[in-house]
């Protein structure tokens with residue numbers, strides 16, 4: 001098992017999706033898109049790498065949801081053979097420092113993955129950064145990649161497969177993730193909320209799947225409930241005459257049909273549930289602590 005860790009927004013989920021050639025972990029340009037720990041399973045011939053994509057580790061922990069996300073990320077370090085520590089180009093922040101300190105504590109082999117190299121045109125600058133970072137920790141490997149442009153991703157994938165010790169497969173070879181279709185449906189809806197709403201709104205929303213069933217005519221009938229914290233947010237999500245919700249629903253349905261390889265009928269509802277992100281009990285009932293073992 002291989003953990004992919006790093007601060008929010010460095011491209012962890014994009015790297016995983018590129019390795020697998022399929023979207024199992026949602027992405028957006030906004031930090032803290034990934035809220036759960038998700039496994040992506042890569043099997044080639046006799047080898048299987050199980051990647052654990054984690055929420056971005058961050059210093060800010062005022063809300064219960066942030067505490068649970070950080071715990072999910074940190075706890076994954078306890079159970080893996082290798083850590084891929086992802087950073088963004090030549091940028092090094094306090095949150096990167098925080099992630100590195102957790103890795104040092106865990107004392108497991110770590111590779112530094114320098115992503116978004118497409119944003120660093122100056123090779124000399126990149127080399128200087130790599131040199132400086134190498135002095136911070138004894139990284140087993142330092143690999144510059146660009147997940148967006150799919151550069152060096154296959155190289156990384158092959159190196160990981162070679163580095164893993166011999167053992168039984170953890171998952172059947174046709175598995176691509178450990179998560180259920182129901183979970184994936186909720187994540188797809190959440191991705192559209194992250195992508196199609198303003199800067200603050202996505203952090204005030206979460207998604208519950210109230211119904212997921214296959215009808216006798218072979219169509220998936222999915223009901224998704226979007227929870228928000230305030231009435232004004234509900235109005236923003238729904239939009240004029242429901243137009244905004246309709247656009248997000250259409251995009252989500254397209255992705256679901258591609259992922260499930262099946263026709264989908266999707267209904268979305270929006271409900272106000274004040275304080276859901278601050279309330280640990282409410283979060284547990286929404287499945288936010290399933291990731292955390294400790």
Ligand SMILES: Nc1nc2c(ncn2[C@@H]2O[C@H](COP(=O)(O)OP(=O)(O)OP(=O)(O)O)[C@@H](O)[C@H]2O)c(=O)[nH]1
Pocket residue numbers: 006007008009010011012013014015026027028029030031032033034035054055056057115116117118119145146147148149
């Ligand atoms: N230019 C560039 N952008 C990238 C690259 N990789 C990812 N991105 C973008 O960076 C943003 C964040 O990517 P994610 O994969 O969601 O990042 P993450 O680290 O999983 O984020 P969290 O969910 O916040 O932990 C998205 O807009 C991606 O398209 C890259 O190699 N180059």
